[in-house]
Amino acid sequence: MRKLAKFAIPALAGALALIATAAPAHASINSTCDSAYHACTISENMGSGFCSATIYQSNSSGADDPTGEFAKADYTDYDTGYSCHFWVERDVNSTGWYQIGGTTSLASSGSVETGATSANYWDDGFDGYLAEVCLQFDWGSSLGAAHCSEYVTYG
Numbered sequence: 001m002r003k004l005a006k007f008a009i010p011a012l013a014g015a016l017a018l019i020a021t022a023a024p025a026h027a028s029i030n031s032t033c034d035s036a037y038h039a040c041t042i043s044e045n046m047g048s049g050f051c052s053a054t055i056y057q058s059n060s061s062g063a064d065d066p067t068g069e070f071a072k073a074d075y076t077d078y079d080t081g082y083s084c085h086f087w088v089e090r091d092v093n094s095t096g097w098y099q100i101g102g103t104t105s106l107a108s109s110g111s112v113e114t115g116a117t118s119a120n121y122w123d124d125g126f127d128g129y130l131a132e133v134c135l136q137f138d139w140g141s142s143l144g145a146a147h148c149s150e151y152v153t154y155g
Contacts, residue, residue, distance in 0.1 A: 033150050038066040042135060042149035049079030049108065053086050055133035057154045062120045071131035071154045073118040077106040083138040088118050089148065091130040129154050
């Protein structure tokens, strides 16, 4: 019996750890960047819908501009039936990531898309600024994991 327990207990513990860390089969995270537009997107699928956020370099008017001195984000919640929270983070000269501005919450139901655009964040006159956009599902009773895009450089 001891030999059986010696092998069965570690195997059971390993199986339980795998189950506890496995992502739901219906959820997937996607992250892409477009170097031509200096834009990065993070999205998470949920059921038949998704939440998605894109951070991009922009000019002072908020238009896409790969040489712009600003960063801006677009947010979308499409047909998830839940709420999604979105926010922008930046890192100034490798000092660490921190949230700038507020959190935007969007909700959708049915085949309805809701969207919003962040404020236009500027570089305060220094080079070396990085910006990323983050999202998080809100299921009402709990929050999902936060996911952030790759960064864009601005400034």
